Amino acid sequence: MAQADEDSVYPIAVLIEELKHEDVQLRLNSVRRLPVIAKALGSERTRAELIPYLSDSIDDEDEVLLALAEELGKFTPYVGGPVQAPCLFPLLESFCNVDETVVREKAVSSLNAIARELPAEQLSTEYVGLVRRLFKQDWATSRTSACSLLATPYPSLAEPLKQEFREMCCKLCKDDEPMVRRAACASLKSLGAVISDRSIIISTLIPCFLELSKDEQDSVRLLSVEDCIALAKALGTRELVVQYILPVVKAYVSDKSWRVRYMLADFLTAICAALGPEVTQSEMVQPFLKLCTDTEAEVRTSIACKVYDFCSLIRVDQVIGEVLPTLRDLAGDTSQHVRAALAGVVMQISTIIEKENTINQLLPVFLKLLKDDFPEVRLNIISKLDSVNEVIGIEKLSRSLLPAVVNLAEDKQWRVRLAIINEIPLLSSQLGSTFFDEQLSELCMNWLSDKVFEIRQAATSILKKLTEVFGADWARAKLIPKVLALSSSKNYLYRMTVLNAIKQLATVVPKDIVQTQMLPTVLRMSMDTVPNIRFSCCRTLAVLIPKLDSQTVQQTVKPALTKLYDDVDVDVKYFAGQSLALC
Numbered sequence: 001m002a003q004a005d006e007d008s009v010y011p012i013a014v015l016i017e018e019l020k021h022e023d024v025q026l027r028l029n030s031v032r033r034l035p036v037i038a039k040a041l042g043s044e045r046t047r048a049e050l051i052p053y054l055s056d057s058i059d060d061e062d063e064v065l066l067a068l069a070e071e072l073g074k075f076t077p078y079v080g081g082p083v084q085a086p087c088l089f090p091l092l093e094s095f096c097n098v099d100e101t102v103v104r105e106k107a108v109s110s111l112n113a114i115a116r117e118l119p120a121e122q123l124s125t126e127y128v129g130l131v132r133r134l135f136k137q138d139w140a141t142s143r144t145s146a147c148s149l150l151a152t153p154y155p156s157l158a159e160p161l162k163q164e165f166r167e168m169c170c171k172l173c174k175d176d177e178p179m180v181r182r183a184a185c186a187s188l189k190s191l192g193a194v195i196s197d198r199s200i201i202i203s204t205l206i207p208c209f210l211e212l213s214k215d216e217q218d219s220v221r222l223l224s225v226e227d228c229i230a231l232a233k234a235l236g237t238r239e240l241v242v243q244y245i246l247p248v249v250k251a252y253v254s255d256k257s258w259r260v261r262y263m264l265a266d267f268l269t270a271i272c273a274a275l276g277p278e279v280t281q282s283e284m285v286q287p288f289l290k291l292c293t294d295t296e297a298e299v300r301t302s303i304a305c306k307v308y309d310f311c312s313l314i315r316v317d318q319v320i321g322e323v324l325p326t327l328r329d330l331a332g333d334t335s336q337h338v339r340a341a342l343a344g345v346v347m348q349i350s351t352i353i354e355k356e357n358t359i360n361q362l363l364p365v366f367l368k369l370l371k372d373d374f375p376e377v378r379l380n381i382i383s384k385l386d387s388v389n390e391v392i393g394i395e396k397l398s399r400s401l402l403p404a405v406v407n408l409a410e411d412k413q414w415r416v417r418l419a420i421i422n423e424i425p426l427l428s429s430q431l432g433s434t435f436f437d438e439q440l441s442e443l444c445m446n447w448l449s450d451k452v453f454e455i456r457q458a459a460t461s462i463l464k465k466l467t468e469v470f471g472a473d474w475a476r477a478k479l480i481p482k483v484l485a486l487s488s489s490k491n492y493l494y495r496m497t498v499l500n501a502i503k504q505l506a507t508v509v510p511k512d513i514v515q516t517q518m519l520p521t522v523l524r525m526s527m528d529t530v531p532n533i534r535f536s537c538c539r540t541l542a543v544l545i546p547k548l549d550s551q552t553v554q555q556t557v558k559p560a561l562t563k564l565y566d567d568v569d570v571d572v573k574y575f576a577g578q579s580l581a582l583c
Contacts, residue, residue, distance in 0.1 A: 002582070010409065013015060015541045018030035021311070022030075024061050024063060024064065024266075027061070027064050028063065028064055028067055031064060031067045031068050031071060032067060032071070034050075034057060034068075034071050034075075035071065035074070035075070035078060038050055038075065038078035038079075039078060043078060043080035043081075043084065044080070046078050046079055047079050047080065047087050051079070051087055051088065051091065052223050054068070054091060055090060055091050055094070055518045057217065062100040062102070065095060065098065065100070065103045066100075066102055066103050066106055068091075068095075069092065069095045069103055069106040069107040069109075069110055070106050070109075070110065072088050072091060072107075073106075073110025073111075073113045073114065074110075074113075075088055076088075076114055076117055082114075082117040082118050082119055083119060083122065085114050085117065085118060085122070086118075086122050086126035086127070088110075088114065089126060089127070089130050092107045092110055092111050092114075093107075093130055093133065093134065095107035095112050096108060096134055096141070096142060096145035096146075097134075097137070097139055097142050097145070098139055098141065099141060104141060104144065104145050105148075106285075107145070108145050108148045108149060111127075111130070111149060112148070112149065112152040115127055115149075115153045116152060117371055120156060122159060123153050123156055123157065124158065124161060124395065127153055128153070128157070128161055128164075128477070130149075130270065131146055131149050131150070131165075134146035135168050135171075135172070136148070138206075139178050139467055140175075140177040140179055141179075141182045143172060143175060143177070143183075144177075144179055144180050144182075144183040145183075146168065146172065147172050147180065147183035147184045147187040148183060148186070148187055148190075149191035150165050150168065150169055150187055150190075151187060151191050151193070151194050152241065154191065154194045155194050155196070159164045159309070159493060161457065166191075166200070166204045166205075169184060169187065169191060169204075169205075169208065170204060170207075170208055172184040172187075173185070173188075173208040173211060173212055174211070176218045178215075178219060178220060181212065181215060181217070181220045182217075182219060182220050182223055183254070184208070184212070184224040185212045185220055185224050185227065186223055186226075188205055188208060188209055188212070188224075188227045188230070188231070188314075189226060189227050189229070189230035189231070190230075191205060191232040192205055192227070192230040192233075193230055193234070195234070198234070198236065198240075198575060200494050201231070201234050202235070202240070202244070203236075205231065206231065206244050208243075209224060209227055209231055209244075211247070211323055211412045211423065212224045213248045213251070213252075218255075218256075218257035218259055218260055218460055219259075221255065221257065222257070222259050222260045222262075222263040223263075223299060224248075225252060225260065225263040225264050225271075226263075226267055228245050228248065228249055228267075228271050228274065229267065229270050229271055229274045229434075230274075231244070231245060232245045232271070232274035232275055233274050238276060238278060238279060238565065241274075241275055241276065241279060242279060242283075245275065246275065246279065246283055249264070249275075249284075249287065249545075250283075250287055252264040253287045253288075253290050253291060258294075258295075258298065258299055259294040261291065261294055261296065261299045262296070262298050262299050262302055264291065264293050265294075265299050265302035265303040265306065265435070266302050266306075267301065267561065268284075268287075268288065268291070268306055268310065269306050269309040269310055269313065272284050272310065272313050273313065277313060279311050279368070280314060281313075281314050281315055281318065284314075285314060285323070288303070288310055288323075289322065289323070289326050291303040292304070292326045292327075292329075292330055293326070293329070297333075297337065297338055298512055300330070300333060300335065301335065301337045301338045301341045302339035302341075304330055304338050304342040304345070305341045305344070305345060306345075307323070307342060307345050307346060307349070308345040308348040308349055309345075310323075310351075311323055311349050311352055312352060313540035316352060316353055316354075316357075319353055320353055320357055321359055324349075324353075324361045324362065324365070326355060327342065327346060327349075327365050328365055328368075330342050331346075331365045331368045331369050332368065336372075336374040336376070336377065339369060339372055339377045340374065340377045340380055341376065342369070342378045343369045343372070343376075343377045343378075343380035343381045343384075344380040344383075344384065345384075346362070346365055346369070346381075346384075347366060347381065347384040348384065349362060350362055366381060367575055369381050370382075371403075371404065375407075375408060375411050375413065375416045376416075376522040378404045378407065378408055379408055379416060379419050379420065381404070381428075382404065382405065382408070382420065382423050383419070383423060385538050397410055402439055405420060405427065405440070405443075407442065407448065408420040409421075409443045409447070414450075414452040414454065414455055417447070417450070417452075417455055418454055418455055418458055421447060421455065421458045421459060421462055422462075424444065424462050424466075425462055425465040425466060425469060427440070428440065428466055428469055428470070429469045433470045433474050433478075435447070436466070436470070437478055441478070441479075441482070443484075444459060444462065444463065444466075445482055445486075447459035448460070448483070448486060448490075448494065448497050448498075448501065449486065449494050449497075451491070453493075455481070456470075456493075456494075456497045456500075457497075457500065458492075458552075459497075459501075460497060460500045460501040460503075460504045461504060463479065463483065463501055463504060463505060464504040464505055464507065466479065466507055467479065467505060467508045467509060472508075472509050472510050472513065475505065475508075475509055475513070476509070476513055476517070480505065480509075480513065480517050480518070481517075483498060483501050483502075483505070484498065484517065484518075484521045486498045487521050487524070487525055492528075492530040492533055493530065495525065495528065495530075495533055496532060496533060498521070498525075498534055499522070499533070499536045499537060499539075499540045500523065500536075502518050502521070502522060502539050502540055502543075502544075503539075503543045504520070506518060506543050506544055506547055507543070511547050511548070511549075514544055514547040514548065515547075515548055515552060517547075518544065519548065519552070519556070519557075522537050522540050522541060522544065523537075523556065523557075525537050526538075526541075526560055526563075526564060531567075531569040531571060531572055532571075534564060534567060534569065534572045535569070535571045535574070535575040535576075536563070538561065538564055538572065538575035538576045538579045539575050539579070541557055541560070541561060541579050542575075542578065542579040542582055544557075545557060545579070545582045545583065546582075553583050554583065557583060558580070558583045561576050561580045562576075562580065564576035565577055565580060
C-alpha cells in the first residue's frame with residue numbers, strides 16, 4: 001500500500017522538479033504533460049494539490065505561461081467536470097493581468113472555453129465574479145481582458161446580469177486607456193451577435209459604437225470599422241442601417257488617418273454586403289470611388305483589390321458609367337502596387353458587363369496594363385486571361401498580348417519567367433498551333449536552355465501539355481525535332497533537360513514516335529562522357545520500355561543497359577540495374 005502511494009506521488013515529483021528547472025524547454029515539456037499527470041493524480045488531488053502548486057510557482061517566462069494558459073482551457077475533465085471547473089479561475093485570472101498580450105489572449109480564450117461548459121449556477125456566481133474583479137482592477141490589462149469575457153456567457157445569464165454586462169461594456173468603451181477602448185471596440189461585434197433584442201442594440205451598443213467611431217485615437221477608430229458589419233446585420237432593417245451605420249461609413253472615407261481609410265477599403269465589400277444591395281447601389285458607389293482616388297497608395301492598393309467584388313454588388317449601368325472611368329485612372333496610377341492589384345482583378349469585370357461593353361470600355365484598361373513597365377502588372381493581367389477570353393475571345397487580344405508575353409518571358413527575374421511559362425498552355429490553346437509555331441515556339445525552346453533549373457524543368461512540363469493540346473502529329477513534326485536537337489549541346493545541363501523532356505513527352509505520344517525519334521537519341525546519349533547524363537539515360541529508358549515492343553527491348557535496349565551496368569560510376573550502375581529489371 002505504501003509502495004502504491006509512493007508511485008502515485010512520483011509524477012507530481014517529476015513535475016515539481018522540471019517546473020523549477022532552469023531550462024525553459026524542460027519547463028515547457030512539463031506543462032505539456034500536465035494532463036497526463038492530472039489523470040494519474042485523479043480529479044480530487046488535482047484540485048487539492050496540483051492547481052494550488054501551479055498557482056504558487058507561476059513562471060516568469062511568457063512562453064511557459066502561454067503554454068500553461070492553453071492547457072488549463074482543456075483541464076475541465078481533469079478537475080471533476082464543469083461543476084468543479086471554477087477552481088481553474090484564480091490561475092487563469094492571474095494570467096489575465098499580465099503584460100504580455102498573447103498570454104492574456106490565451107487565458108481569455110481558455111476562460112471562454114470553460115464558460116461554455118459551466119452550469120448556470122457557476123456561470124452566474126464564480127464566472128460573473130471573475131469578470132467583475134477584472135473590470136474593477138486598476139490595471140488596464142485586467143480591464144482589457146474583461147472586454148473579451150462579456151459575450152460568451154451573455155445568452156445564459158439572467159436579465160439583471162445581462163444588464164450589468166451591458167453597462168460594463170459601455171463603461172469600458174469610455175475607459176481612459178486606449179488599449180481598453182480597443183478591446184471594448186472589438187467586443188462590440190461579439191455582443192451584437194448574441195443580443196437578440198434590437199431595441200437593446202439601439203439603446204446600448206449603437207451609442208458606444210458611435211462614440212468609438214469618433215475616438216481621438218486612430219487605433220480605436222480603425223477597429224470600429226469592422227463593427228459596422230456585425231451591427232448592420234444585428235439591426236436588420238434598411239431604415240435602421242441607413243440611420244445609424246451608413247453615416248459612420250461615409251465619415252470613415254474622409255477620416256484624417258490613412259490607416260482608418262485603409263481598414264475601410266479592406267472591409268468595404270463585407271460592409272456593403274451587410275448594408276444590403278439597395279443601400280450599396282444607392283449610397284456606396286461614391287465612397288468607393290473616393291477611396292479609389294485616395295491620397296495614400298496603400299489605400300488605393302487595398303481598394304483596387306476589391307474592384308471586382310464591389311462591381312458584383314452594384315448594377316451594370318453603375319459599373320459602366322461610374323466605376324470604369326475611375327479604373328482607367330487607376331490603370332495609370334503612380335504606384336506600381338496599385339496597378340498590380342488592379343491587374344489581378346480587373347479582367348474579371350468582363351463577366352459582369354458582357355462582350356460589347358468589355359470591348360469598348362474595359363479593353364483599353366486591359367491594354368494599358370498589358371504595356372506596363374512593371375512585370376508583376378503584366379503578369380497579373382495575363383494570368384487572368386481566361387476571364388476575358390470567356391467573354392470576347394482571345395483573337396482580339398493577340399496582337400497586344402504577344403509583346404507582353406515576350407517581355408515577361410525574357411524578364412531578368414526567374415520567378416516572373418516561371419509564372420509566364422505556366423500560362424503558355426492556356427495562351428496556346430486559345431491562339432492555335434499556327435500562332436504558337438510562328439510566335440511562341442522559339443520562346444519555349446529558349447526556356448529549355450535557361451540558366452535556372454526551375455525554368456528548364458517547368459519548360460519540359462509545358463511541352464507535355466502543349467502536345468496534349470495540339471496533338472501527336474504536331475509534336476512529331478514541330479516540337480520533338482527541336483527538342484532532340486538540344487541533345488548535342490555542349491552544356492551537359494541542357495542535355496539533361498532533353499532527357500527530362502523525353503520522359504514527359506513519352507507519356508503522351510504514340511509508340512512509333514517513342515521508337516523512331518526518342519529511343520535513338522537516348523541510346524546515343526547513353527555513351528555520353530558525363531556520368532549524370534548516362535544514369536539519366538537509364539532512368540529515361542525505364543520510362544520508354546513500356547512504350548516499346550518486346551523485340552526492340554531485347555535487341556536494342558537491354559544490350560545498352562547491360563553495357564551501362566558495367567559502368568565504372570556507381571550511380572550509373574545502380575540505375576542501369578533498376579531499368580534492366582524492367583526488360
